[in-house]
Amino acid sequence: MQDKNTSTFLFQLIDITYISQRQPLLTAAHYTLIIFKQGNGTLTIDEQPHVVTKGKIFLIQPYSTVDISTIDEDACFYQITFSAFQTVHQELAVYKGQLFSEQVAFTLYPYTRFLRLTENLYKLKQHPDYLKQQSLLYELFSMLFEPQLHKQHTLNMTKAVEQTIDYIHTCYQQTLTVKELAELACIAQWQYSAAFQTITGKKPLDYITDLRLQKAKKLLEQTNEPLKNIAQRVGFDDEYYFNRRFRQIVGVPPKQYARQQRQKVLVTDWTGHKVEIPYAPHRIIYHGETFGDMLIFNIQPIGGYKSIINKSVYKHHVPAIQDVAFPIDIQKSSMLNPDLIIFTNSDEQQYQNLADIAPTVTHNSWDTLDERIRLLGNWLSQKQRAEDWLSHYQQKETHMWQQLQSVIQSGETASVFIIDHGNRLFAMGCTGLSPTLFHPQGFQPQKHVQKLLQARLGYKEITVDELPQYAGDRIFMLLSDQLNAQIATLDLMNNDIWKSLPAVQKNHVYLIDAAKWNYNDAFTREKLLHALPQLLGHIS
Numbered sequence: 001m002q003d004k005n006t007s008t009f010l011f012q013l014i015d016i017t018y019i020s021q022r023q024p025l026l027t028a029a030h031y032t033l034i035i036f037k038q039g040n041g042t043l044t045i046d047e048q049p050h051v052v053t054k055g056k057i058f059l060i061q062p063y064s065t066v067d068i069s070t071i072d073e074d075a076c077f078y079q080i081t082f083s084a085f086q087t088v089h090q091e092l093a094v095y096k097g098q099l100f101s102e103q104v105a106f107t108l109y110p111y112t113r114f115l116r117l118t119e120n121l122y123k124l125k126q127h128p129d130y131l132k133q134q135s136l137l138y139e140l141f142s143m144l145f146e147p148q149l150h151k152q153h154t155l156n157m158t159k160a161v162e163q164t165i166d167y168i169h170t171c172y173q174q175t176l177t178v179k180e181l182a183e184l185a186c187i188a189q190w191q192y193s194a195a196f197q198t199i200t201g202k203k204p205l206d207y208i209t210d211l212r213l214q215k216a217k218k219l220l221e222q223t224n225e226p227l228k229n230i231a232q233r234v235g236f237d238d239e240y241y242f243n244r245r246f247r248q249i250v251g252v253p254p255k256q257y258a259r260q261q262r263q264k265v266l267v268t269d270w271t272g273h274k275v276e277i278p279y280a281p282h283r284i285i286y287h288g289e290t291f292g293d294m295l296i297f298n299i300q301p302i303g304g305y306k307s308i309i310n311k312s313v314y315k316h317h318v319p320a321i322q323d324v325a326f327p328i329d330i331q332k333s334s335m336l337n338p339d340l341i342i343f344t345n346s347d348e349q350q351y352q353n354l355a356d357i358a359p360t361v362t363h364n365s366w367d368t369l370d371e372r373i374r375l376l377g378n379w380l381s382q383k384q385r386a387e388d389w390l391s392h393y394q395q396k397e398t399h400m401w402q403q404l405q406s407v408i409q410s411g412e413t414a415s416v417f418i419i420d421h422g423n424r425l426f427a428m429g430c431t432g433l434s435p436t437l438f439h440p441q442g443f444q445p446q447k448h449v450q451k452l453l454q455a456r457l458g459y460k461e462i463t464v465d466e467l468p469q470y471a472g473d474r475i476f477m478l479l480s481d482q483l484n485a486q487i488a489t490l491d492l493m494n495n496d497i498w499k500s501l502p503a504v505q506k507n508h509v510y511l512i513d514a515a516k517w518n519y520n521d522a523f524t525r526e527k528l529l530h531a532l533p534q535l536l537g538h539i540s
Contacts (some may be wrong), residue, residue, distance in 0.1 A: 009095065010085040013137050016122050020076040030081045031099070032060040033140075035118050039075025040499075042490050043068055049490050050105050051511075057106040057114070057144065062096050070494065078118050082137065099145070106144060114143055160185040161195045165207075165319055172211050173235045178204045199316045212236065213249055214300055214320075217282050220258040221339070227254055250298065260381075267379060269361035271346050277359045280381040281340035285358075287328045288344025289431070290365040292521030293372055296389045297382050303336045311481070311515040314523045333357055342379075365520075366430050366458050369393075373522060393526060400529045401441040407536050413472035414443035418514055420480045423488035424461055427470045431458035432518040433478065436528050446472035464497055475503040478514035510535050 014030055034043070036056045043050045044067040045060055052071055060066060086095040108114050121136040164181045181204060182192035196204045212234040219230045231242035246254045263279035285303035286294050292314050294301050306323035309315055324332045330353050333341065338358045343351060344365040354360040361379065365372070370390060377386025414437045416428035428434040429452030437443045438453075445453055448470045452460055462470060477493075480486060492498050503509055517524065517531070 009099070010092070011134075011137060011141060012083045012085070013121075013133050014081040014083060016078060016080045016118075016125055018076070018078055018122055028060045028062060028064050028066060028081070030062055030083055032064075032066075033078075033080040033082075033144075034058045034060065034066075035078040035080070035115065037076050037078065037115065039072050039077065041071035041075065041494055043071065045104060048104075049487060051490060051493065055107060055111040055115075057108065058104055059099065059106065059144070060104070061098070078122060080118070080121070080137075080140075108143060114140065117143075157185075157187060157191070157195055158199060160187060161192065161199055162316075164192075165196075165200070165316075168208055168211065169320060172208060172215065173233065175235075176208055200319075201317055208235075209245060210249065211320075213246055216242070216246065216254065217250070217257065220254055221283065230254070265379075265381070267361060270364040271348070271351070271362045273351070273355075273360075273362065275355075275359050275361050277361065277379060278339050281359075281379075283337065283339045285324055285333055285336060285338045285341045287324060287326075287342070288363065288365045289519060290344065290363075290372060290521040292519060292523030293376055294342075295523045296373070296526075297376065297380055297385060299380060302338060303333060308515075312519065312524065313516060313527045317523070328354065330354065330357070340379075342376075366456055368430075369435070369520065369522060369525065389522070393522070396526075396529055397439060398441065400533060401439050404442065404533060404536060407533075408443065408474075412443055412474060413446040413449075414438070414474040414476065415446045415449055415470055415472040416476045416478060417467075417470075418459075418478035418480060418518065419485050419488045419492060420482065420514075422484055423491075425464060425467075425492070426459045427452065427462050428459050428478075428518075429453055429455075429457045431520055432514075433476060433512060433520070433528075435520050436525050436532070437476065443472070443474065446470060464492065464495060467497055468501060471501045471503055473503060474508045474510070475501065476510050476512055478512050478518050481513075481515045 034057070036052055036054060038054045039052055040054075041052050043052050043058060045058065046064050050056075050058065052075070084095040084099065085092050117136055117140050121133060121140070124133050124136070164185050167184065168176065168181070178193060179189055181196075182189040185192055187195065193204060196202075196207070200207050202210065215234040216230055216236075219225060219233060223230075225233075227243065228239045231237075231239045234242075236242035236245075243254060246257070250257055252260065257280075260278075260280045264276045265279050266274060266276055268274050282299055284294070284299060284301045286301045287303070287305060289308065291301070291304050291309060292312065295314055295317055300318060301321060303322045303324040304318070305326045305328075306321060307326065309318060309321060322332070322336055324336070328343070328345075328350060333354065334357045341354050341358050341360040342363050343354060343360055344363045345351075346362060351360060351362060363372070363375070367375075373386045373390055374383075377383045416432065416434040416437070418426050418428065418432075420426065427449060429449065434445075434449070435453075438445050449472070477489070479489060498504060512518070512535075517528065
């Protein structure tokens with residue numbers, strides 16, 4: 001095995017033990033693998049807690065302190081200790097650093113093969129055979145580390161492509177080819193195109209064209225320059241080609257688009273304001289948790305809350321988005337010169353401040369998906385696009401639940417929980433991940449969750465004692481990115497009330513990254529149609 005500096009690692013088995021009795025603190029003097037055959041609880045490594053479940057594997061650095069006192073009494077695991085040596089320029093030296101990555105906890109598929117190899121290695125302890133032991137040890141490491149090396153390679157390639165995307169946004173006026181961009185990223189052209197499309201959802205040349213047209217829209221809105229000048233300023237050498245591509249992608253010719261931007265439409269927003277907004281607005285600030293709703297329309301918002309966007313599944317689809325902070329920053333919003341602000345908040349003082357910048361409408365992000373998309377379609381003069389997307393989404397959603405009939409039973413209920421804002425426990429209602437789970441052919445809301453949905457409540461804070469009242473047949477536990485909330489979540493999962501829940505006992509609990517998936521916007525919900533079957537163990 002080789003690292004990125006072309007140094008070779010060699011490993012030597014020291015010992016393998018099978019532990020079936022809970023122990024207090026231990027200090028790992030060597031590299032140590034702990035492979036859980038069964039057990040639940042918390043493993044603390046150098047004061048950092050980690051959730052333990054059957055099949056979890058932990059790689060522990062030399063001289064680390066490991067607390068296993070909070071694991072179930074019936075837990076059992078294999079403990080493999082080994083030494084690492086590094087050869088650099090044909091010289092051998094003891095190695096004590098990180099092995100390939102800083103990752104501590106691993107989950108492998110198929111785990112059964114990894115466990116079988118471990119058991120075979122343990123059996124050899126009775127009749128030592130050095131060559132067989134080393135062979136099995138290297139086979140274990142191959143299963144454990146090679147996916148991490150592949151992952152690191154993918155991350156490096158992603159970073160290189162992202163740098164070329166930044167370059168495109170700087171040099172979009174120049175002639176750009178896929179070959180030149182691939183050479184800039186030091187990646188083969190076929191790999192570059194595939195990676196680019198994975199990141200952005202578009203082929204490189206389509207992405208460049210869309211970016212140039214976005215820039216052209218701004219000039220059409222803000223100037224009366226001749227089309228030939230605008231085409232050249234955004235990177236089109238041919239005015240007629242520019243005109244044709246603009247019409248193909250935007251839906252109207254450039255001159256008609258410019259006229260539309262000077263038209264007004266009277267609308268009524270969520271909190272009752274009657275507002276004149278531009279017909280087919282394009283310079284839009286969207287501030288709220290359902291930002292992804294905007295991405296199904298043929299518009300790139302110019303402003304949003306980047307702290308959330310950067311953790312979302314659509315972060316690469318809005319590379320030029322500007323941050324307007326939270327609470328929304330009036331000065332930053334003003335500098336973007338928007339022609340419409342969509343604000344998912346009922347704060348009247350903030351609304352008045354924003355309305356001084358540009359036409360502003362309040363929007364209820366807790367409305368149903370259908371209600372939100374149709375309303376946006378109306379405001380954006382894209383009603384047909386809204387209806388087409390909803391029809392397509394509903395077909396795909398129904399197909400997904402039909403495919404999952406082999407995994408879930410008719411009438412099964414589901415609940416979503418999160419610990420956030422410290423150690424506060426919430427049952428989720430009509431916002432976040434929760435609404436995605438409920439469908440006539442899918443999960444049904446647990447009766448107390450149903451009350452939250454009927455009352456259009458996004459969530460409700462509950463006590464641990466109330467958990468059994470809200471817990472469905474399946475539990476989706478959202479994991480916060482805040483350390484104190486993570487620790488509180490681990491404490492909850494060690495609580496007897498949690499362990500007594502039927503969903504927990506049947507292993508029908510699913511841990512979800514809240515920062516990525518706890519959203520009810522159109523873009524995230526579409527991605528969940530692929531993620532949910534994988535989470536539930538359905539192989540299509």
